[in-house]
Amino acid sequence: MGTMNPHRPARGETTQSRTAQSRTARSRTAQGGAPGEDRRRQERAHVRQLKLSLLFTGIIFVAEIVGAAFTQSLALFVDVGHMLTDVSVLVASLVAAILMQRKPDSRHTWGWRRLEVVTAAGGAVVLFFVGLYSIVQAIMRLTGAVADTVNSPRLLLAFGIVGLLANLASIVTLVGSHDDNMNLRAAFLEVCNDALGSVVVIMSSVVLLCTGWDGFDAIAGGVIALMIVPRALKLLRDSMRVLLEEAPAGVDADCVVEHLSKVEGVVAIHDVHVSAVSSDLVRLTAHVVVDGSMTVAESADLIQRMTTCASEHFPVSIEHCTFQLEPADYGKECETHRTM
Ligand SMILES: [Zn+2]
Ligand SMILES: [Zn+2]
Ligand SMILES: [Zn+2]
Incomplete structure (x- = not known):
């Protein structure tokens, strides 16, 4: 059925590495290892790293x-x-x-993998308001609306140094995996914010000790807030993107339709949904119109080829696919869905 129509990844699509998840997806394929085992190892490392940085911060x-x-x-x-x-x-x-390590069960059919997005959104909101508060504080202190609170520069210097050391330890702990998922990104952004804050505390207490000028604290604090707020907003936007079930960066639904339509045996594609469960799991569902005379063996082969297309031909690997094969004259209900 149909003419020979081999299809390949569009030029440049798989060579560019737009996101961290595409890198991990490809390195997994390259190693040929079990992705599940890789992920579990990574998750255990994340728990260990977060425990360490929590210990530093807690002290x-x-x-x-x-x-x-x-x-x-x-x-x-x-x-x-x-x-x-x-x-x-x-x-x-x-x-x-810790929860993300749990295996899927009958109630949580995806496991707890979406949770990273929720904590990232929460962390981003917290960071955003901390930043906003710092900016308002800086303005109020510089305009004299609020009396300055720096009254013990030596003590402040000591705590600034200790705090910086602890935050640097946290940064070193988390830096290797801060691109792995949004949860880690939020934690990393948080400790970076703190490290910068410690630097400001140190510098402003030195300035205060040497010159007696106490305005530096407010200015530097405001500058850091201006650096952190956009990052917090970007993290919030990225997590909202997942929560709103948008197609992830690197996967364009039109491009997916174009590809799948070229798979031999596919007559038409409609009702396509692409979204991310978590930062490392992209899912795809689609209705695939096929020739009514297709055998079960032929359709199994077709599903296999479409799955390969989805997992290998896009910058981000689509690892969970559900294809509904239907004959051309299949019932009217499909017309109620959006046709792509
Ligand atoms: Zn393809
Ligand atoms: Zn499934
Ligand atoms: Zn349909």
Whole structure:
């Protein structure tokens, strides 16, 4: 049936590496290893890394509470509030990473893989408001609307240095996997924000000690917030993209239709949906019109070729496909769906 119509990936499509997930997908294929085992190893590493960075952050958190209570430093009390958001973002990321290790069951048929997107969205919102708050604070302090709170520069310097060391340790722990999924991205963004914050604390306490000028703290704090807010918004946008079931970056539904239509034996394609369950699992469903005389063996072969097309011909590998084969005169209900 049909003429010979071999189809190949569009030029350049599989050579460019637009996203981290396409890199992991391809390296998995290249190694020929079981992707499930790879993923489980990666998930165990994520839990370990998040536990470590939570430990570092937790130590500073406790130290700052003790320091703030001991010295009655308002600046430290303010930073304790900030640390509380750090700890909660990291705890949420850790809980998500632990739950994501669970296997699918009859209630959670995808496992908990979508959870990374939810924690990333939550972390991004928290970071966004922390950034916004810092900008407002900076403006208010610079305009004199709020009395400056830096009253113990030496202590501030000491905690700045300790905090920076702890945050650098967290960065080193997470840097290898911050592109693996959105959950890790949120945690990494959080510790980067903190490290920059520690740098500001150190610099402003040095400036305060040397010159007595206390405006530096507000300016630098505002600058960091201006750097973090766009990243938080991008993370929020990326996670909303998954939550709204949009086609992931690197997969264009029109392109998928064009490809699948060229697979030998396909008469037409409609009702195509492409979306991501999580940052490393893209799914595709499509209705495929075939010749009514097709045998079961032929249709099995067709499904195999379409699955190969979906998993190999796009910058992001589509790993979960569901194809509904139907004869050309199949019932009217399909007309109610969007035809692509
Ligand atoms: Zn193809
Ligand atoms: Zn399935
Ligand atoms: Zn249909």
